[in-house]
Amino acid sequence: MRTGYDGVAVVFGVDFHVGQGEIVAIVGSNGAGKSTILRAVSGLITPMAGSIEFMGRSITGMRAHEVTALGIAHVPEGRRVFSKMSVEDNLLLGAHVVSDKGKIADTLRRVYDTFPILYSRRSQKAETLSGGEQQMLAVGRGLMSDPKLIMVDEISLGLMPIMVDKVLQVLKQVRDSGVTVLMVEQKIEKALAMADRAYVLQTGRIAMSGTGRELAEDPEIRKAYLGL
Ligand SMILES: Nc1ncnc2c1ncn2[C@@H]1O[C@H](COP(=O)(O)OP(=O)(O)OP(=O)(O)O)[C@@H](O)[C@H]1O
Ligand SMILES: [Mg+2]
Numbered sequence: 116m117r118t119g120y121d122g123v124a125v126v127f128g129v130d131f132h133v134g135q136g137e138i139v140a141i142v143g144s145n146g147a148g149k150s151t152i153l154r155a156v157s158g159l160i161t162p163m164a165g166s167i168e169f170m171g172r173s174i175t176g177m178r179a180h181e182v183t184a185l186g187i188a189h190v191p192e193g194r195r196v197f198s199k200m201s202v203e204d205n206l207l208l209g210a211h212v213v214s215d216k217g218k219i220a221d222t223l224r225r226v227y228d229t230f231p232i233l234y235s236r237r238s239q240k241a242e243t244l245s246g247g248e249q250q251m252l253a254v255g256r257g258l259m260s261d262p263k264l265i266m267v268d269e270i271s272l273g274l275m276p277i278m279v280d281k282v283l284q285v286l287k288q289v290r291d292s293g294v295t296v297l298m299v300e301q302k303i304e305k306a307l308a309m310a311d312r313a314y315v316l317q318t319g320r321i322a323m324s325g326t327g328r329e330l331a332e333d334p335e336i337r338k339a340y341l342g343l
Contacts (some may be wrong), residue, residue: 209257
């Protein structure tokens with residue numbers, strides 16, 4: 116797939132796949148094009164060339180709400196929670212593509228099972244949550260559309276180092292709850308440690324791919340990204 120903005124490509128010929136039940140990471144430095152790839156998959160921008168398939172059907176050029184309805188949730192970069200709204204109201208916003216009230220209640224229960232902290236904070240304003248809890252809320256809101264695949268953009272952004280591991284663990288909980296995870300990270304070492312497979316993106320191209328462990332042990336990656 117090739118994509119970009121205003122007719123200018125910033126992602127060139129990127130080819131990747133995510134298997135059901137996997138945690139796959141796209142890692143790379145600032146401006147490599149990670150967020151752009153997620154935006155293209157979720158229908159916020161359209162590919163200039165190539166195609167995107169989801170569960171055997173083409174979603175190339177579909178609109179964002181159609182993609183969400185098919186089962187892909189996108190948790191964008193930066194904690195976009197509505198600070199003056201309660202935790203629960205923030206979660207319910209994520210269910211706007213679901214019309215069945217009973218199903219919304221079921222999904223809410225499942226999200227609370229996955230993140231008990233959100234249950235205990237459900238009536239509080241979102242702004243009273245810590246940074247890490249707000250990231251959980253953002254992921255929880257994504258889960259409210261009952262997706263098969265959730266794409267999470269830099270969940271660790273702006274968090275204290277000790278919170279980073281915690282929020283990354285959240286993605287494992289999400290996968291264990293039956294939702295496939297595609298994550299994007301600048302914190303390459305951490306991402307490789309937890310992903311089943313990863314793709315290294317360099318200025319809009321995939322430079323390398325493999326299991327998280329293979330990449331973490333690769334001398335070039337260690338030199339270029341891990342400062343080892
Ligand atoms: N809305 C936009 N309009 C024009 N160019 C953009 C837009 N958003 C991003 N770009 C450009 O596209 C390139 C890739 O940006 P992208 O946000 O995808 O990178 P990234 O890998 O997510 O970086 P970061 O780790 O800093 O979030 C950059 O050169 C950026 O300046
Ligand atoms: Mg980004």
